Amino acid sequence: MIDTLRLTAEEAKRLLERREISGAELYDAYLAAIDERDPELHAYLHVVRDGGDGEGLPIAVKDVIGTRGIPTTAGSKILENYVPVYDATVTARCKEHGLRIIGKTNTDEFAMGSSTENSAYGPTHNPWDPTRVPGGSGGGSAAAVSAGLAPWALGSDTGGSIKQPAALCGNVGLRPTYGSVSRYGAIAFASSLDQIGPVAKTVRDCAYLYSIIAGRDACDSTTVDVPPIELPEATDLSGVRIGVPKEMNETPGIEPGVAAAVRVAIDKAAELGAEVGECSLPRSVDYGMPCYYLVAPAEASSNLARYDGVRYGLRVNGGDRIEMYEHTRDAGFGDEPKRRIMLGTYALSAGYYDAYYGQAQKVRTLIKQEHDEVFERFDVIVSPTSPTVAFPLGAKTADPLAMYLSDVLTIPSCMAGLPGLNVPCGLSEGLPVGLQLIGPQLSENTLFRVGYAIEQALGFDFVPERLR
Amino acid sequence: MTEIDRDQILHVARLARLALTDEEVERLGGQLNDILAAVAKVSELDLSDVEPTSHPLDLVNVWAADEPRASLPIEDVLANAPEREGDFFRVPPA
Numbered sequence: 001m002i003d004t005l006r007l008t009a010e011e012a013k014r015l016l017e018r019r020e021i022s023g024a025e026l027y028d029a030y031l032a033a034i035d036e037r038d039p040e041l042h043a044y045l046h047v048v049r050d051g052g053d054g055e056g057l058p059i060a061v062k063d064v065i066g067t068r069g070i071p072t073t074a075g076s077k078i079l080e081n082y083v084p085v086y087d088a089t090v091t092a093r094c095k096e097h098g099l100r101i102i103g104k105t106n107t108d109e110f111a112m113g114s115s116t117e118n119s120a121y122g123p124t125h126n127p128w129d130p131t132r133v134p135g136g137s138g139g140g141s142a143a144a145v146s147a148g149l150a151p152w153a154l155g156s157d158t159g160g161s162i163k164q165p166a167a168l169c170g171n172v173g174l175r176p177t178y179g180s181v182s183r184y185g186a187i188a189f190a191s192s193l194d195q196i197g198p199v200a201k202t203v204r205d206c207a208y209l210y211s212i213i214a215g216r217d218a219c220d221s222t223t224v225d226v227p228p229i230e231l232p233e234a235t236d237l238s239g240v241r242i243g244v245p246k247e248m249n250e251t252p253g254i255e256p257g258v259a260a261a262v263r264v265a266i267d268k269a270a271e272l273g274a275e276v277g278e279c280s281l282p283r284s285v286d287y288g289m290p291c292y293y294l295v296a297p298a299e300a301s302s303n304l305a306r307y308d309g310v311r312y313g314l315r316v317n318g319g320d321r322i323e324m325y326e327h328t329r330d331a332g333f334g335d336e337p338k339r340r341i342m343l344g345t346y347a348l349s350a351g352y353y354d355a356y357y358g359q360a361q362k363v364r365t366l367i368k369q370e371h372d373e374v375f376e377r378f379d380v381i382v383s384p385t386s387p388t389v390a391f392p393l394g395a396k397t398a399d400p401l402a403m404y405l406s407d408v409l410t411i412p413s414c415m416a417g418l419p420g421l422n423v424p425c426g427l428s429e430g431l432p433v434g435l436q437l438i439g440p441q442l443s444e445n446t447l448f449r450v451g452y453a454i455e456q457a458l459g460f461d462f463v464p465e466r467l468r
Numbered sequence: 469m470t471e472i473d474r475d476q477i478l479h480v481a482r483l484a485r486l487a488l489t490d491e492e493v494e495r496l497g498g499q500l501n502d503i504l505a506a507v508a509k510v511s512e513l514d515l516s517d518v519e520p521t522s523h524p525l526d527l528v529n530v531w532a533a534d535e536p537r538a539s540l541p542i543e544d545v546l547a548n549a550p551e552r553e554g555d556f557f558r559v560p561p562a
Contacts (some may be wrong), residue, residue, distance in 0.1 A: 031549055179524075224525065290509040290510045293507045309550055310557050310559055311548065311557055315536055319558055322562070326485050327487050329486050333497070338488070339500065342486070346480045355511060360507075361521055364521040365518050377530055417525060442526075
């Protein structure tokens with residue numbers, strides 16, 4: 001009997017290599033887990049029932065990532081019947097490593113949201129407590145991994161969509177350095193921010209999946225060469241300098257239980273030999289969210305212009321061609337893409353460009369500089385990933401601004417193109433708390449090292465309590 | 469920063485090719501004003517001497533070998549077309 005709730009990708013790989021289980025048995029075990037638990041959780045938008053051939057590990061893929069022959073909707077009605085005719089580079093790299101796509105996971109529409117409640121196909125529920133959100137936008141991938149519905153998954157992160165759901169579901173998620181993973185074939189949201197990354201149960205699984213997808217791709221000219229990825233082994237942190245940005249750990253709205261769990265993790269890091277000191281990122285925290293909500297919608301308004309009913313996706317005919325565009329887009333987009341398209345179009349429009357988009361790009365420079373200065377003194381900075389644990393479904397849907405604040409701690413480093421790793425660090429009110437580790441560009445190996453040591457020292461049990 | 473009124477909402481919707489219903493104009497308009505009030509915080513800073521960042525990496529002139537590669541087969545290109553005519557996407561007249 002394969003216990004998919006506990007099985008890590010590393011263990012599954014070992015079992016397959018030793019022929020203790022077959023690829024078909026493994027795949028079927030995940031399908032059985034999906035049949036048992038996904039009717040309640042709704043982590044998947046599409047399950048690949050006949051994908052069991054081969055001896056590689058299954059993988060779940062967020063539905064904003066193109067998969068040849070497998071429907072890819074981005075959680076939107078405008079792509080309800082869209083079936084990609086080519087693979088995204090990350091999909092192709094997974095397949096080259098023998099990985100088998102077991103399904104496409106739920107997401108806020110076009111990855112716009114922090115709870116998956118903006119999915120046109122209904123929300124995903126948190127495996128730790130189904131009355132609560134799994135975070136977003138990659139709530140489907142995070143919930144699938146936590147509930148044993150896939151050994152690991154791919155997500156995408158623009159302002160926190162890998163890290164924040166990983167925090168709320170109690171798993172390990174990496175938002176890689178901007179440019180380290182190809183976005184070719186992924187559905188674009190905000191191109192100067194979008195990154196694809198791994199979601200896993202453990203830091204080592206996360207690092208291994210990152211090593212599969214990372215690296216330069218001729219099809220995405222923003223990609224760069226990535227240093228060899230090391231699977232972490234050391235459990236001490238001697239020589240590592242950890243900065244604790246005051247504002248990111250004391251900002252109003254951080255729940256006391258979250259702050260306490262993060263404090264325990266920081267103390268543990270010091271016990272393991274890390275040098276811990278205070279630092280400051282005042283403008284990044286104050287201006288990060290406003291900056292993000294100008295830059296990301298502006299870029300989204302441009303990227304989403306392609307959904308016009310001409311080449312793929314929904315078409316709603318009107319009288320002439322312009323009316324066809326307008327009716328297609330009104331019928332196909334949900335509220336959140338519409339809000340962001342409107343906001344972005346406005347911020348880019350004549351007379352407002354300098355005050356909004358232009359100014360936000362300058363703020364972005366300040367955020368980058370502030371982080372650069374901190375990394376002269378520290379190797380890694382730490383904070384909570386999310387100020388709160390998973391919140392109840394419906395709690396923030398009526399107030400877009402309240403929802404946007406869910407990402408106040410994940411956004412600043414995204415603006416600076418920095419990698420961020422979420423590592424579970426305890427429970428508050430019976431729900432997972434996530435520790436966010438941020439490093440300089442291309443410092444993933446350091447994040448894995450620190451994350452692994454803390455993970456081993458804390459011994460967090462990633463299986464949701466109610467499923468044990 | 470000024471509030472955006474109904475006429476501006478309709479203007480922006482027209483630019484974005486969104487045929488919003490009256491109810492959407494009302495609801496999204498209110499929310500947009502709340503969001504704009506929050507993001508206008510960026511104008512508090514005097515950044516006249518600061519260069520804008522459009523992209524977080526310092527990449528300049530990314531070259532690729534000038535070698536032709538196969539394009540997608542035409543049937544694949546048209547596979548998701550809402551309407552086609554021969555090897556073309558069919559659209560209503562302008």
